[in-house]
Amino acid sequence: MIEIETLQKTYGSFTAVADVSFTTEPGEVFGLLGPNGAGKSTTIGCLSGLLKPSSGRIAIAGHDIATDPKAAKARLGIVPQDLAIYEDLPAGDNLSYWGAAYGMRGSDLKARVADVLNVIGLTDRAGDKPRDFSGGMKRRLNFGCGIMHAPDVLLLDEPTVGVDPQSRERLFDMVRAETARGATVLYTTHHMEEAEALCDRIAIVDKGRKIAQGTVEDLRAEVGERDIITLTGAFADDHADLAAWEGVGHVSILSADETTLSLEAENGPAQLASILDALKRADAKVRETTVRRPNLESLFLKLTGRELRR
């Protein structure tokens, strides 16, 4: 459904997306996971035809976005990160307008507006203007506008920003309903929990590059069963010298700087006391300790040495 081959987007000397490639299948949610500025929105921009790639190829349902943009866009629905609805136009008219933008008309359009209003739970507010809606309702309408023409490919760019947990769950249900009818959903987020809960496959991106890809299970396996221990405080270079740590085994350093020390350890909680003892002997000042079970966030930390949400 989506084919991206060695996509590259540069702005002068700055590379926003570098050699990103992936394909998605019908009926799957493909997650693009990465911190802010990782290149997710730029990738979405290139996919939706808003940005012209510097190099590489993008095809939507077999149609090249560069050479056959009209056909590619006709099969594409987009739910942008920032709301893209008419605040001064009733919800039903918003849906009707965006449906017409994809060539729908007449009774088909009318019936589809009713369907989508039902899906997004705004049937009883069809005649009201979005400026009077809550944030969650606006997000749902924003989603509804993107699925009016029942697209083969749906791009969701950080759709849960500023959404309360209840609305987020509703949005997840709507995404699952889209995949159930055979659509491909490309879902960008910097929330590891969202990606784990919703996505069938995930590509992790950082600084414009894809650093990992696979199913959630594949990626978890990549982390192994080792816990991630993050220590914050005041550290010197020799504090990261594992040879000096007596009584501590099966630990490796992921990253170290003056304020943060990230470790990977087997059975982290059991080894924590020994690690703190070793650091105390070396005159390191530890103010805070976090031990995490293996997950996508720890995979990101393992791959980049940085927290996903920093």
Place this chain on the structure above:
Amino acid sequence: MTFLIANIRKNLLRIAASLWSLTIWIGVPLLIGALLNGVMGGSGGATPKVHLLVADQDQSVLSGALTDMLALDRLGEMLILKPVSEEDGHAILDDGAASAMLVIPAGFQSNFLTSAPQELHLTVNPLQSILPEMAEELTRMIADFGGYAQQAFGEELKAIQAISKELESDTAQAKARDTAVAAIGKLARLAPALRNPPIKVEVETTEGASEATFLMLFFPGLLMMTVIFTAQGLAEDLWAEREMGTLRRLQSTSASAAAWLAARMASSGLVLVAVLLPLALAGFALLDLPFAYLPLVLAWSALAGLMLMQLASLVQVVAPTRKAGALFSTLVFFPLLLVGGSFFPFENMPKFLAAIGRATPNGMMLEPVKRWLIGTGHLADFTLPLAIAVFASLVLHTLIAWRLRAGFASE
């Protein structure tokens, strides 16, 4: 419902939802028109008068006759006279409650009879401009009249003055002097009649033309002012669309940008007609213009509006921010309003400024419709401006479409 119709419907619904914008587009030109018409004396309004204070320090028969002369006939229509002491007069002027104060100094009559040099003092209100100038002109006229009277009757006045001195009693002297002065006074009262030219000139307009009152000259400019305000408002909506993210979303759909722009033109045309209609109806009724002209005037004004809307849209899409867009738009359109015949008819402007004004987009569109309404125009007068307007609209349309594609819509 095609995308074109859906777009027109969407635009009209959104504009109808912002009643304040519509009210401002219609109301502001109406308000400005009413104010300017009132100030300029328009049609039916009260003519502004010179509020002239007269401090008569001479209290003589001649100074009284002078005051009487000011109250006569046509001068009286221009003046509101109020006798005051000089001190009170200054206080009234300080309050800004009068246009000017004329001081007739003590000895005025006796100096007049002996042809001695003398002065009339006129103190003007600095806060007013036109009315004090009128008072100044009146005073000069009085001085001129006095000069003519002295030149015509100087010898006689001197003789009477000499005879009066030879008379024995003071009463007889005073009587002789007063008789002379009364004669001059009568002459002064006759002055307006004497000024009537012996040849009567009858003023009429060319065949089929109506008299071009200020309101008549101003009315087409007022329509153009409405068009400019509306065009600016419609153009600003591009920023509203951009900030709502709808332009960006539109770029990612398969919808035709040409259809979107065409729908924008069509809905703007309808809005322009709707906004112009009440003002045009009021103007036609007030000026007693033939309603058969109304469709042409509306269509022409709407066409001008579309061209100006395109110009305003281009200004908006090249601006880096919404605030800058509003500023640039004001910088472009305020001078166009001022010199393009919307605030002041070309007929009331200096020639060079009127020539510039007639070359502006709004001035160019204003002229043929004004001549048509006055009755001196022909349909052929519309041809060149029509061709220029269509060509300019196409060029502007192309530039806007390019700028939308080049980043304004997707930034």
